[in-house]
Amino acid sequence: MDTQPAFPVLVCLRLLLAVLPLPGQDLLKHDHQLSSPLTSYLRLNEGLWLLENNINPYTGGAFHHSPLLLSLFSTIVPPLPIIWAVSDAVGAWALLRIWRARQGLSPQKGTRSNAENLIVSVYFLNPYLLLPSLALSTSTFENTLTLLALMFASEGKVSSALLAIAFTVHLTPSSILLLLPILMVLVSSPVSYLASPRPFHGNLKRIPILFGEFTLYWLVLVGAACIMAGGSWDWVRASWGASLALPDLTPNPGLWWYFFTEMFDHFRPFFLMVFSVHLVIYILPICIKFQHDPLYAAFLLVGVLGTFKAYLTLADPGLFLSMISLFPEVHGYLRHPIVTTLLHLHAALLLPLQHVLWVSEGRGNANFYYAASLVMGMAGGAGLVDACWAGMRIAVGDATVWAEEKVDGEKGKGKAIWWEVVQQ
Amino acid sequence: MRFQLLPQACLLLLVCFMTWVVGSLGSTASAGERTADFFGRHDSGSGHTNNWAVLVCASRYWFNYRHMANALGMYRTVKRLGIPDSNIILMLADDVACNARNKFAGSVYAEAGRHLDLYGENIEVDYRGYEVTVENFIRLLTGRVDPSMPRSKRLLTDDRSNIFVYMTGHGGNEFLKFQDQEEISAFDIADAFEQMWQKKRYNEILFMIDTCQANTMYSQCYSPNILATGSSQIEENSYSYENDNDIGVSVIDSYTHYILKFMEGINKTSQTSMQDLFDSYDPVKIYSHPGIRSDLFRRPLDKTLITDFFGGVAQAEVFPLQDIVGSSNHHENDSLPPTSQKPNAPSIPVVSTTTVISPLRLPGETHEWDDWRKEVRKWTSIFVVGCLVSWVSFVR
Numbered sequence: 001m002d003t004q005p006a007f008p009v010l011v012c013l014r015l016l017l018a019v020l021p022l023p024g025q026d027l028l029k030h031d032h033q034l035s036s037p038l039t040s041y042l043r044l045n046e047g048l049w050l051l052e053n054n055i056n057p058y059t060g061g062a063f064h065h066s067p068l069l070l071s072l073f074s075t076i077v078p079p080l081p082i083i084w085a086v087s088d089a090v091g092a093w094a095l096l097r098i099w100r101a102r103q104g105l106s107p108q109k110g111t112r113s114n115a116e117n118l119i120v121s122v123y124f125l126n127p128y129l130l131l132p133s134l135a136l137s138t139s140t141f142e143n144t145l146t147l148l149a150l151m152f153a154s155e156g157k158v159s160s161a162l163l164a165i166a167f168t169v170h171l172t173p174s175s176i177l178l179l180l181p182i183l184m185v186l187v188s189s190p191v192s193y194l195a196s197p198r199p200f201h202g203n204l205k206r207i208p209i210l211f212g213e214f215t216l217y218w219l220v221l222v223g224a225a226c227i228m229a230g231g232s233w234d235w236v237r238a239s240w241g242a243s244l245a246l247p248d249l250t251p252n253p254g255l256w257w258y259f260f261t262e263m264f265d266h267f268r269p270f271f272l273m274v275f276s277v278h279l280v281i282y283i284l285p286i287c288i289k290f291q292h293d294p295l296y297a298a299f300l301l302v303g304v305l306g307t308f309k310a311y312l313t314l315a316d317p318g319l320f321l322s323m324i325s326l327f328p329e330v331h332g333y334l335r336h337p338i339v340t341t342l343l344h345l346h347a348a349l350l351l352p353l354q355h356v357l358w359v360s361e362g363r364g365n366a367n368f369y370y371a372a373s374l375v376m377g378m379a380g381g382a383g384l385v386d387a388c389w390a391g392m393r394i395a396v397g398d399a400t401v402w403a404e405e406k407v408d409g410e411k412g413k414g415k416a417i418w419w420e421v422v423q424q
Numbered sequence: 425m426r427f428q429l430l431p432q433a434c435l436l437l438l439v440c441f442m443t444w445v446v447g448s449l450g451s452t453a454s455a456g457e458r459t460a461d462f463f464g465r466h467d468s469g470s471g472h473t474n475n476w477a478v479l480v481c482a483s484r485y486w487f488n489y490r491h492m493a494n495a496l497g498m499y500r501t502v503k504r505l506g507i508p509d510s511n512i513i514l515m516l517a518d519d520v521a522c523n524a525r526n527k528f529a530g531s532v533y534a535e536a537g538r539h540l541d542l543y544g545e546n547i548e549v550d551y552r553g554y555e556v557t558v559e560n561f562i563r564l565l566t567g568r569v570d571p572s573m574p575r576s577k578r579l580l581t582d583d584r585s586n587i588f589v590y591m592t593g594h595g596g597n598e599f600l601k602f603q604d605q606e607e608i609s610a611f612d613i614a615d616a617f618e619q620m621w622q623k624k625r626y627n628e629i630l631f632m633i634d635t636c637q638a639n640t641m642y643s644q645c646y647s648p649n650i651l652a653t654g655s656s657q658i659e660e661n662s663y664s665y666e667n668d669n670d671i672g673v674s675v676i677d678s679y680t681h682y683i684l685k686f687m688e689g690i691n692k693t694s695q696t697s698m699q700d701l702f703d704s705y706d707p708v709k710i711y712s713h714p715g716i717r718s719d720l721f722r723r724p725l726d727k728t729l730i731t732d733f734f735g736g737v738a739q740a741e742v743f744p745l746q747d748i749v750g751s752s753n754h755h756e757n758d759s760l761p762p763t764s765q766k767p768n769a770p771s772i773p774v775v776s777t778t779t780v781i782s783p784l785r786l787p788g789e790t791h792e793w794d795d796w797r798k799e800v801r802k803w804t805s806i807f808v809v810g811c812l813v814s815w816v817s818f819v820r
Contacts, residue, residue: 054794068809071802159820163813220812228805230797 006117007096010124011089017134018085028135032359033351035137036311037248038064038172038239041079044138048074058229058238061247065138066171067228067235068221084133087144092123094147099326101154102190102295115328122325127348128318139315142171146178146319150298153182154190161186162210166217170225173240174279174309177301179214180287183207184294192329193292197395200291243310244276251359251369253351254312255377258370279308289392296391299323303387307380317344317380324383330390340386343379350375470723470732472586472627476579477502477512477734480561482593482602484517484553489673490664492520493534494592494634494680496542501687502588506736513564513579515551517603527670534676534684536668550577558608565589565616567625583624588632588733592680595635597658598643614644621647628721630698630733634679636661639715651698651721651728655679656712663711678710690730698733699726 028034029041037043044065047057051070057063073079097107099119105111123129133140145168152161165182168175187202187210229235242248249257256275263271282304290297299320306317321344324331331337350372357364479502481495499514521532521543532543551560563569564579581587594601598610613631620626631652633641638654645652655662655677664674665681676684686704690696702725705714718725 051798054798068805071805075802075806159816163816217812217816220808224805224808224812227808228801230801 007092007120010092010120014085014088014124015082018081022134025134028131031131031135031352032251032355033253033314034132034135035139036252036254036313037062037250038242038311039132039137039139039142039313039315041136041138044069044073044079048079056230056232056234058232058234061238064239064242064248066239067225068170069138069141071224071228079136081134081136084136084140087140088124088129088133091140091144091147092120094144094151095119095123095322095326097151098147098154098190098295101151102192102326104191107155119325123322126318126322128314129322132313132315132318137313137315138171139313142168142175143315143319145171146175146302149178149182150185150295153185154295156186158186158210159213162214163217166214166221169218170221173243174305177279177283177305178298179211180283181294181298181301183210183214184287184291185298186210188294190295192296192327194290194296194327194329194391194394195397197292245272246310248311251355251366251373252312253314253347253373253376254309255307255373256310256312258366258373261366275308275310279304286388293391296327299327300384300387300391303380303384307377307384312376314348317376317383320380320383324387327387327391330387330394333390333393334386335389336382336386340379340382343375343382347372347376347379470586470628470728471584472732473584474582475507475511475586475588475733475736476581477507477588478515478564478579478590479512480515480556480589480591480593481517482515482556482591482600482608484519484556484603486520486523486525487673488593489520489532489671490675490677491592491594492516492518493532493542493676495590496532496547497534497676497680497684498590499547500542501684502734505687505690505731505734506692507734508736509548510576511736512548513550513577514548515556515561515564516549517556518549518552525672527672533668533671534681536666536675538668538670548576554603556603558602558606558612561602561608562612562616565625566619567623579625581620581625584627585625586628586630586733587626588630590632590634591641592634592677595633595637595641597637598640600633600635600641610641610644613641614646617645617650618647621649628723628732632683634662634677638662638679639713639717642717645717645720648720649722650717651725651733652717653702654715655710657715660712679712679714682706682710687730687734690734692731692735694729694731696730697726698728698730699724701730 035041043063046060047063047065047070050057050060050063051074057070077083096116096119099116100107129140129143145164149161149164149168152158152164161182165175165179169179184200184202184207187204187206188200225235226233246256246260249261251257259271259275260268282301286300286304287294287297290300302323303317303320306312306320309316334340351369354364354368354372358366358369477498479495479498481491483491495514495516499512502512503509520526521530528538530543531538531541533540534542551564564577567579569578579587591600599607600609601607617626617629617631620629626649628649628651631642631645631650632654633652634655635641637656637658637660639657640654642650642652642654656679663678665676665678667673668675682704683701686701702716707713721728
C-alpha cells in the first residue's frame with residue numbers, strides 16, 4: 001500500500017486499543033460530549049435488542065439511527081469495537097489519499113516525507129476523533145464515509161464518490177452541505193489553486209447528471225432502509241426528522257439544544273427552520289467564493305458542520321481540525337491559530353467539567369454547560385473564520401513578493417503605499 | 425283398660441307427626457330464604473358510582489388540637505379505604521402542626537403514645553386557615569363558587585356520588601362555631617343539602633358530626649337519602665378521649681376515637697354494614713349518647729356497607745388475554761376465566777397469573793417485526809446495499 005512507517009504503527013495501536021479491555025470504556029459510552037442521541041452506541045444497542053425481540057425500534061422515540069445500521073449490525077457483524085478501529089484506519093487512509101491527490105502524487109506510492117506521517121498522526125491521535133471512536137459513537141462511520149467521498153472525488157472516481165456521499169447523507173442529512181463541493185471536485189480537480197484563483201473551469205453541464213446519479217443511489221439506499229423497516233416510514237421521522245425537529249434535548253457541545261430548551265412551543269417551528277436554513281445558506285457563498293478550489297470549499301463546509309450542526313459531538317470539529325493538515329499552504333496565512341487552539345483547549349477542558357458539575361454533582365446548572373458550549377462554538381467559529389481568511393489571503397499573496405513585482409515606473413511610487421496597506 | 429285409650433293415642437301421634445311434617449317443611453322454606461337473605465345482604469344496591477368526602481374541622485388554635493386530629497384521622501381512614509385526594513375536600517385551620525407550641529413540629533397525633541403521625545408528608549388540605557368559613561362551606565356544598573375557584577377546591581359531585589360529610593368543632597343546640605368568629609346552623613346545613621338534592625349533586629349523604637349537642641345539627645334535614653349520626657344529644661357535651669402529656673393538650677375526641685378504632689378493622693373489601701358501626705356505639709365508653717337519623721335514608725342499614733360512604737368505589741373487569749393480544753401471539757398461556765364484577769359490589773383485587781412471554785402489542789399493529797419476516801427483510805436490505813456497492817465498484 002504505502003511505505004510510510006507511521007500508518008501501520010498507528011493502525012496496530014488503534015486495533016490494540018480496540019481489542020484490549022480499557023478501564024474507562026463504559027464512562028466514555030455515556031459521555032455526552034462524545035456521542036449524541038443520534039450517534040450513541042447505547043441507543044444503537046437498544047435498537048438492536050428491540051429488533052431481536054420483535055419490537056419496532058422506532059416506536060419508542062429513543063432510537064434515531066438508520067435502519068441500514070440496524071440491518072448491518074444484526075446480520076453481518078455485531079457492533080464490536082474492532083469495527084470502529086477498522087473505520088478509523090479507513091478514514092486515515094482516505095485522508096492520506098486525499099492529500100496525495102491534492103499534491104498530484106501517485107495514490108499508491110506517495111512520498112516519504114514527514115507530511116504524510118503528520119497527516120496520519122493528526123487523524124489517529126486527534127483526541128476529538130479518538131475519544132468518540134473509543135466511545136463507539138457512529139459519528140466515526142460518518143466521518144469515514146465523508147473522507148471516503150472526498151477521496152473518491154479527488155481521485156476522479158465518479159460513482160464511488162457519489163455512492164459514498166449518498167451513504168453519508170443517508171446517515172446524517174446535514175452532510176448534504178458537502179454535495180455541491182464534491183460535485184465540483186468531480187468535474188474539476190482537487191489540486192490546489194488557492195493561490196491563483198480563476199473562474200470555475202469544470203464542465204458545469206455535468207453537474208445535474210451527477211446529481212441525478214447521486215439521487216439514484218440515495219433512493220436505492222432509502223429503498224433498502226424501507227425494506228428493513230418493513231415498508232413503514234416512521235424511521236424517516238426518527239432518524240432524519242431528529243436533525244430537523246430536535247425531539248431530544250440531551251445536552252451536547254452544540255449550540256442548538258440550550259436554545260430549544262427555553263423556546264416557547266409556538267416559536268419552535270420558526271426557529272427550527274431558521275437554524276436549518278442557517279446551515280444551508282453557507283453552501284452557495286462558500287462554493288462561489290472558492291470555486292477555484294472546491295476541495296477547500298468542502299473543507300470549509302466541514303467546518304460549518306462542525307460548529308453549527310444539530311446534534312454536535314466532538315467528532316465533528318475533530319474532522320475539521322484533522323483536515324487542516326491537508327492544506328499546509330494556508331498555514332502561514334492563518335491570523336490567529338494560537339487563539340483557535342487555546343479556545344479549543346479551553347472548551348475541551350470546560351465541557352466535561354461543567355457537565356459533571358451540572359449533571360453528576362448538581363452544584364451547577366445548565367447555564368454552566370451552555371457557557372462551555374458557547375466557548376466551543378467560538379472555537380469552531382474562530383477556526384472557520386481563520387481558515388476562510390487564510391484561503392482568501394493566500395490569493396493576495398506574500399507581501400514581499402508583491403512589493404518586488406511592482407518595480408515598474410508609476411507603480412513604483414505607489415509601491416511604498418501599497419506595501420504599507422498590504423502589511424496590515 | 426289401656427287399649428281403650430289407643431284411638432286417642434293414635435290421634436295424638438298423628439297430630440304430632442303432622443305438626444312435625446309441617447314444621448320441617450316450613451323450616452326448609454325459611455332456610456332457603458335465609459340463604460337468599462345471607463347472600464343478598466351483600467347486594468347493597470346503593471346505585472352510586474363515585475365517592476366523595478368533605479371533612480371539616482371548624483375550630484382553630486392550639487387548644488383545639490383534638491378537632492384537627494379528629495379531621496385528620498377521618499382523612500387518613502377515608503384515604504386508606506380508597507377515596508383519592510381529588511375526591512376529598514379537607515377543611516382545616518391547619519395551625520397545629522407548625523404551631524410554636526407543638527413540641528413535635530410538623531406532626532399531629534391522635535393518641536397518647538404518638539405512634540401514628542397523621543400529618544406526615546402526603547396530606548392535601550384544600551381549605552386552610554381563614555378560608556374555613558361558613559360561606560365557603562355552603563358554597564362548596566351547593567356548588568355556587570367563584571369561577572376562579574380551582575378544581576381541587578370544588579365539590580364536583582354528580583347524582584351518583586355518595587358523599588361523607590364529617591364536621592367537628594365546638595357546637596351547641598342547632599349550631600356549630602366556625603373558627604371563633606361565626607356559626608352555621610342546622611337550618612343552613614339542611615337547606616344546603618336540599619339545594620344539593622335539587623341540583624342532583626348527591627346520591628346519598630352520610631352526615632357525621634362530633635361536637636357538643638351534635639345530634640341537634642341534623643335534626644332539621646328534610647332532603648331524601650341522608651343518613652346522619654352525631655356524637656351527643658341535646659343538653660349533652662361530647663368529651664375528649666385522652667391527653668398526651670408531652671403534647672400537653674387533648675389529642676382526640678371520644679366519639680371519633682371509637683369510630684376510628686372501629687374503622688381500623690375495615691379494609692376496602694369489607695362487608696361490614698353501617699348497622700354494625702351503629703351497634704358498636706357504647707354510650708358508657710363515649711360518655712355521651714350518640715344519635716342516628718335514618719328516616720330520610722331509603723335503604724336498610726344492615727344492607728348499607730361502610731365502604732359505600734367511607735371507601736372509594738373501584739370497578740375492575742378482567743378480560744382474558746386473548747382479547748387484548750392479536751391472534752398471532754402464540755406464546756401466551758391460559759388466562760383465568762373472566763370475573764365480572766357487579767357494579768356496586770366492593771372491588772376485590774384480582775391477581776391474574778398469566779405470564780406473557782412475548783410482549784403485548786397494541787391491537788392493529790402489523791406483524792412486520794416477527795421472526796422470519798424480519799430476517800428476510802434484514803438480509804434483503806443488506807443484499808440490496810451490497811449489490812449497489814459492488815455494482816458501483818466493479819462496473820462503474
